[in-house]
Amino acid sequence: MSHYVKDVLIPRAEIAKVVDDLARRISDDYAGQEIVMVGVLKGSFIFLADLVRKITVPVVIDFMSVSSYYGGTKSSGVVKIIKDMDTDIQGKHVIIVEDIIDSGLTLNHLKDLLLTREPASLRVCAAFDKPERRKISISADYLGMPIPDEFIIGYGLDFDGQYRNLPDVCILAIDGGNE
Ligand code: PRP
Numbered sequence: 001m002s003h004y005v006k007d008v009l010i011p012r013a014e015i016a017k018v019v020d021d022l023a024r025r026i027s028d029d030y031a032g033q034e035i036v037m038v039g040v041l042k043g044s045f046i047f048l049a050d051l052v053r054k055i056t057v058p059v060v061i062d063f064m065s066v067s068s069y070y071g072g073t074k075s076s077g078v079v080k081i082i083k084d085m086d087t088d089i090q091g092k093h094v095i096i097v098e099d100i101i102d103s104g105l106t107l108n109h110l111k112d113l114l115l116t117r118e119p120a121s122l123r124v125c126a127a128f129d130k131p132e133r134r135k136i137s138i139s140a141d142y143l144g145m146p147i148p149d150e151f152i153i154g155y156g157l158d159f160d161g162q163y164r165n166l167p168d169v170c171i172l173a174i175d176g177g178n179e
Pocket of ligand 1: 040041042044067098100102105107
C-alpha cells in the first residue's frame, strides 16, 4: 500500500491565525491566574508548543500519553494511561490540549480521570474537530476549527507514525482508495 500527500487542507498561515486567536482567548479568560496545560501525546506536541508561546499568563506544561482501546464495542472505549503527568493538579486550573477530537472517547475518559484529581477547573483546547465522527456528546471549550471527515496529516497528526512534521494540515491519499 502506498500513500502520499494529496492536498493542503489548512495552510500554515491559517493555522497560525487560529493559534493566535485561541491563545488570546485563553489569556483573557485566565487573566491573573496560572494554568496547567496538559498535552496529550503524541499528536498535540506541535500545537501545544505554538499555543503556549502565545499565551501571556503563567503556564505549567505537562504531558500525558494515552492509548485508546475498544475492548468489545467501540462505545465502551477506555483510555489506557501509558504515561501520566507529573504535576499535582489538585486546586489548579487545567486545560487539556488535543490536536484533534474524533469520536470524543479519548477526551471523555481523560476528563473523567482528571476530574477525580480535583482541579479547580478543567477545560479542553483542541486544534481540530471532526464533529461528524462523534460517538459521545463532548466538545472543546476552545476549538481551533472544525474539519471535514478526511484522513488528515501534518501539524502533529500522523499516518502510521509519519508526516507529523508537515507544517500544513494535509489530506492523505492512500492508493486503492477513491482518489
Ligand atoms: C488521536 C488524537 C486524540 C484521539 C482522538 O490520538 O490525538 O488523542 O486520537 O480520537 P477520539 O476522539 O476518537 O478518541 P492517536 O490515538 O491517534 O495518537 P497520537 O496522538 O499519538 O497520534
